[in-house]
Amino acid sequence: MSDLTRSLIWLPKTDEEKERVWKVLMASLLVIAAFSMRDFRWNVVWDAWPLLLKGLGLSWALALLSVTLGSLVAVPLAVARVYGPRGISHAAVALIEIVRATPELMVVFWVFFMYPILIGGNLSAWTAAVVALTLIAAAYLAEVVRGGLYSVSREQTEAGRATGLSAFQTFHYIVLPQALRNMLPAFIAQFVMLFKTTSLVYVIGVIEFFRTIILVNNAEFAPYALYVTMAVGYFVCCYAISWLVRRIDPKYQLTE
Amino acid sequence: MDWYVLWDYRWPLLNGLTLTIWLSAVSIVGSTIVGVVVGCLGTLPSFFLRRATGAYVETMRNIPVVVKLFFLHFIFGLDAIPAGILSLVLHQSAYIADVITAGLRSIPTGQTEAALSCGHSRSQIFQYILVPQALRIVIPPLTTQYIQVVKNSAVVMLIALEDLTFQTQLIEHQTFRGFEASTAVTVLYLLIVLVIAVLMTLAHKRLVRS
Numbered sequence: 343m344s345d346l347t348r349s350l351i352w353l354p355k356t357d358e359e360k361e362r363v364w365k366v367l368m369a370s371l372l373v374i375a376a377f378s379m380r381d382f383r384w385n386v387v388w389d390a391w392p393l394l395l396k397g398l399g400l401s402w403a404l405a406l407l408s409v410t411l412g413s414l415v416a417v418p419l420a421v422a423r424v425y426g427p428r429g430i431s432h433a434a435v436a437l438i439e440i441v442r443a444t445p446e447l448m449v450v451f452w453v454f455f456m457y458p459i460l461i462g463g464n465l466s467a468w469t470a471a472v473v474a475l476t477l478i479a480a481a482y483l484a485e486v487v488r489g490g491l492y493s494v495s496r497e498q499t500e501a502g503r504a505t506g507l508s509a510f511q512t513f514h515y516i517v518l519p520q521a522l523r524n525m526l527p528a529f530i531a532q533f534v535m536l537f538k539t540t541s542l543v544y545v546i547g548v549i550e551f552f553r554t555i556i557l558v559n560n561a562e563f564a565p566y567a568l569y570v571t572m573a574v575g576y577f578v579c580c581y582a583i584s585w586l587v588r589r590i591d592p593k594y595q596l597t598e
Numbered sequence: 599m600d601w602y603v604l605w606d607y608r609w610p611l612l613n614g615l616t617l618t619i620w621l622s623a624v625s626i627v628g629s630t631i632v633g634v635v636v637g638c639l640g641t642l643p644s645f646f647l648r649r650a651t652g653a654y655v656e657t658m659r660n661i662p663v664v665v666k667l668f669f670l671h672f673i674f675g676l677d678a679i680p681a682g683i684l685s686l687v688l689h690q691s692a693y694i695a696d697v698i699t700a701g702l703r704s705i706p707t708g709q710t711e712a713a714l715s716c717g718h719s720r721s722q723i724f725q726y727i728l729v730p731q732a733l734r735i736v737i738p739p740l741t742t743q744y745i746q747v748v749k750n751s752a753v754v755m756l757i758a759l760e761d762l763t764f765q766t767q768l769i770e771h772q773t774f775r776g777f778e779a780s781t782a783v784t785v786l787y788l789l790i791v792l793v794i795a796v797l798m799t800l801a802h803k804r805l806v807r808s
Contacts, residue, residue: 445752455776580660
């Protein structure tokens with residue numbers, strides 16, 4: 343660019359200026375997008391908002407419940423995989439890897455079909471969804487916990503044992519607290535994944551956010567407004583969670 | 599239990615397997631291309647490029663695949679197969695871009711500076727110094743991403759594409775043998791995943807040796 347053009351056009355130079363220009367660009371993009379969507383039937387979304395909010399609440403409940411139950415299962419699974427005797431550790435590996443290699447949709451179907459055959463009686467869709475999501479969460483979180491356990495160096499265990507702590511005390515007071523701290527970002531990344539996975543349990547009839555949108559759409563047929571709402575809803579929820587990760591550790595980049 | 603049902607339904611299952619495999623293969627290739635381009639752009643020194651790729655990655659990663667699929671199919675009116683492929687590509691390319699960016703960034707900047715001071719051009723540095731090293735770092739996480747593509751491809755049954763998962767529902771609805779069908783299909787998925795894992799491990803070994 344010649345000196346003349348450079349003197350005529352203002353260009354952002356420092357990072358703060360560029361940041362401000364970027365924000366203005368993004369904001370104007372959002373305004374343009376909102377403007378181009380003004381003819382969608384937003385009144386449908388407006389009228390259905392208690393339903394939609396209930397659906398979103400149910401999605402959150404599913405995600406939170408299964409991540410809680412999942413981590414309760416994940417810790418023993420990971421400990422079994424890392425410290426267990428050969429048979430037990432192989433069993434844990436098999437369980438973790440099979441669940442991780444099966445599509446989430448199949449896991450949901452599995453629980454829904456298998457339960458009546460193995461135990462008899464019927465399983466409500468809601469219970470099946472929680473069980474399936476818990477299984478998925480447990481398998482993925484077990485890997486997160488394993489990563490956390492490996493992140494604590496061996497010397498720590500050896501030092502703990504040398505000072506006379508028992509194996510359990512070493513694990514409980516030395517390894518686990520450090521591992522938990524190290525795996526927090528990965529844990530929250532898995533939570534984002536799980537939140538997105540809740541959109542799949544609609545196939546067995548749980549009326550969470552996704553299904554609510556589909557049902558309202560079937561009744562009112564306003565796909566444009568409703569689907570935009572759905573995408574924005576999921577984006578805001580997941581972005582809020584990953585924003586939290588960066589608040590905890592700015593260095594951390596979300597990776598699966 | 600009646601495993602014979604699997605033999606009766608061998609053709610639907612085989613068709614489902616074919617569809618799942620080629621859908622995943624196309625999506626894997628597509629998402630790798632998009633992911634590599636976005637990931638490389640993200641490492642360039644330009645501020646706006648970095649922000650734009652970051653925005654792409656964040657948007658694509660924070661919206662479930664099903665939502666993208668329904669968006670593309672019902673709003674943009676794409677046919678089932680293009681919508682399926684495109685949603686898988688959009689979804690996974692964001693993750694792959696992240697893997698690529700992380701891989702390229704993990705190579706110390708000292709190497710780039712050394713090469714620059716030796717008189718190499720930017721493209722030469724990229725070709726001879728960054729890519730060979732980054733490939734080795736990137737392959738293990740890429741394996742995970744490719745497996746994710748295969749797993750995510752199951753959602754295309756929701757827009758009535760007859761993939762493997764769709765066939766389990768077909769068998770369940772016609773014969774109530776969902777358990778047997780699910781078992782068989784899970785084993786098939788495990789096999790596909792295993793093949794990918796083995797191939798990627800072989801590729802990694804070959805790269806490390808050379």
